[in-house]
Amino acid sequence: MITSPYNFVPLNDEIYYPSWASDEVLENIHDVPLKDGESGVIELEITAKSPIFIKNHVKKSEENDNGVKEFCHFNNGKSKHFYIPATSLKGMIRNTLEIMSFSAMSFIDDKTYSQRDLSSKDYKEKVLKNIQCGWLYKDENGEYSVDICDGIYRIRYEEIGNKFGIKDYKDIFLYGNFDERNSPLKNAKEKYKLVGFDACQKIYTFSRSGDSNGRKLVKFSDDGDLKGRVVLTGHPTSRKEGGERRPSGKIQDFVFIERGTPYILKVSKKAFDDFKFAYFDGRTKQPKESADWTFWKEKLQNGYKIPVFFHKIKGKNEVRSFGLSYLYKLPYDKSTLDTLNDAHKQQGIDLAELIFGYSKEIDGKQSSLKSRVFISHAKAMDNAKEESPVTIQLGSPKASYYPNYIVQDSFNMQKNYNSVDAQLSGWKRYPIHKSMDIKSVSKSTQTTTIKPLKEGVKFRCKIVLHNLLPVEIGALLSAITFHGTSDCYHNIGMAKPLGYGKVKLEVLNMQDLKMSVKEYLEVFEADMNANLFGHNIKWHESQQIKNLLTMASEQSNKAGTNAELKYMELSEFAKVKNKHHLERYTKLQDVITKIPTPLSTAKAIVERKAAVSKNSNPTKQKDGKEPQQNSISGLENLFGGAASYKKGKR
Incomplete structure (x- = not known):
């Protein structure tokens, strides 16, 4: 039996490439308003549902004299002002959006691991x-x-x-x-x-x-x-x-x-x-x-x-x-990139890249696009209180442990980076802990002493949107709210394997946007079903969405079962290496699968299909493929029928 505080969302076999991601559109997307494009502000409240810790950005020489790492803050000379950095929030939301929008795995640490077994x-x-x-x-x-x-x-x-x-x-x-x-x-x-x-x-x-x-x-x-x-x-x-x-x-x-x-x-x-x-x-x-x-x-x-x-x-x-x-x-014969699903190596522009931007090589040339989403730091409210310092020991999971990181067949537990058909297990996630029981350990070279903020602290931030289509706003809101599922949580910061950083995101207000949260979610879901699931209402029950939301929800994770959220002892890794593998989270003992409530209807999907047929004029993707169609396509439709458009920088 293998236990682990992390698991994987399986990779999607098909990538959603929006039809409007042509060179002509991308050159002007920051400068010319899209016909259905919207700009506005989303205000978020973030509530810590467990102690939370994000390391302060200081040099080692500036750390606390006793080696205690403090929560990220600035000091005005009188008191500490705690905050969650915008980069941390952006990474958390983007990773979730990549999964939910069936985008490609764009960030992968390409290393060739070694074996000495x-x-x-x-x-x-x-x-x-x-x-x-x-x-x-x-x-x-x-x-x-x-x-x-x-x-x-x-x-x-x-x-x-x-x-x-x-x-x-x-x-x-x-x-x-x-x-x-x-x-x-x-x-x-x-x-x-x-x-x-x-x-x-x-x-x-x-x-x-x-x-x-x-x-x-x-x-x-x-x-x-x-x-x-x-x-x-x-x-x-x-x-x-x-x-x-x-x-x-x-x-x-x-x-x-x-x-x-x-x-x-x-x-x-x-x-x-x-x-x-x-x-x-x-x-x-x-x-x-x-x-x-x-x-x-x-x-x-x-x-x-x-x-x-x-x-x-x-x-x-x-x-x-x-x-x-x-x-x-x-x-090994293969690096981590070599084992990535081939669909994720194509050179098209996916939905996550369109929203958050990218910088990558396409057809041998460096290409980039600025983000159209701007996230502020999330400042802590007045209820922020520090906990007493706690010394913790964190594991350092390595992708070389193939029973976890390489997809295994039930009849063959020995696929590794030498296997012809080796494939990465997917997006790595740390499942939410229902409860925590953290005791400080003795200090050593392998421990870290931190000073978290107490459970219950609230943070607030703003997300500024520039020229986003309704489907893009829907994708962003879906990632923030887990598609409107109330009992799902994000996690952020350090010590997630121990249960730290469990947070609830709530949309407080939306300024200058035309629809409600639910309506945007409906547009996004209908688009996913129309493009990837043959116009059937299937997106919400895909393995990607089920595993993502199940890991984001509270489970019993009983001790002694394969669902227990803990690292194995060092001696156990070798014992189980060629006998067991890490099961998908939804298949672990006593784990209850979480599925979001479907919001799109057959009628909505048919309407979008009709709109696509009427307005369809898709441009080819950079990989030469015809993109999936969308109700918004073609320069005239995108830019509101303008006779000409400005050539701007990406």
Whole structure:
């Protein structure tokens, strides 16, 4: 069983591309009023239904003396004035609108994750097949290359101890002597300190001393015919010998044998970036930068060649991947972007981008559009009160955990980023907590101490709309109100996995807009049904809407069930990895599916269909596709029949 404080809204297989998103219209959309376009103001009240915390925007040196992080505020010299930043509100609303309007997943952190699963037969076969070793270095042009060595050889710990005068070197690593949790010798850096880094940089002569489980062994020999350097790598677990069981645990290190003729391979930026990502390059918080990479990075920057194990691209003088150990962190075949549903990679302009703007490459050219929605900071009302500081520990979910982040079949729990048909699970969301029971934990390097605002605090903000069509206003209001569903909540800020940041958004007033909230919602829903659901009233019961609203509503989330909103213990992740997967939220135990009340009618959809037929003059999308039709299309209809229109900036 897998439990998690997050879940995913499944990706839509079809993207809604509004018919009016042509080049001609977009060039003038900020300057020329659309025929049915409206401009106005929506006033919102935001009520915290749980303690809420959004980090203050200050430098680390300006933080509270005792390390307590405070809620976002400005200080007028007399008192603190708390607020929710406009960027936080915009991100929260836009993400919800993307899902509800069947837009594309526009923001994705494209990374190539790595695997080092010693229990996986697939991993072992891939990492051991055609593995080589060599010396990574930076040339005079700042480019990275690998100087290939003549094969991977092993040398026993006894040989190393005897050569470098370390008494009982092997015994240090035996079971009972070696502390698997805390020994500094788990890292190569400390082994080099013990043996002597400079000593290992020297070239020695070796002779073959046989084979061990298919491994080529060498020993120091003055008259040997092999020349090379000793390479030390980390020692993860103790060596177990004696008794009835077969010996286990590392008891050898490596010798990189010199080649007679240099053989140099190039290291691409992609290969080097994948390596740095796998070793948490530059991270100061958990998971921190690998201790071994910190050690070798300094050497590399100071002109040393550093030992690596690698795989070569077949038919090219180029490294495909590399690492600092024999069984290194092997990059998956696919990045996160590679596993994104193909529909979400098309180059059309979706509804969320039309409303909130975009900056992206289309047909090889950079294109951008300014937002037509402007959100103010949400200032706290007079009832804002701070809670006492609380120390919390937050998990750091990684998309490399494929049972959660990759769609799994019920009969195949092992799809990962190497699978041909791998697909991302969808939009990540943190389900609403019905209640909270937060106790402060002991401070450590993995904790954060925060000072939230108490439940019940109210904030107010304004959203200014510029030249939006009724369907766009409806989409925005649908995202704000969860399509008029009263018992659904947003969440915002830090510590959402623990239940912080649960908020209720209420429309207080709409200025200069022509219709009611409900009427705008009807227009939006009818448009979705007309364009994506064959003119049937089906949008409200799609998997996307059901999962979104169910996660936004209060559920029992009973302890001991797969619906419990908590991270698993570290040991549990490996145990369930290839046995279970994260179920869709609507399928979890005792979770009651939430569906909004449908507002559009068959008559309304027919009327919109008739309007489309009458006014249809759609322009082609940038991807060459005919866009879905809308009752508002064509330059004449959009700009109110104007004979000419101004060419403005986007």
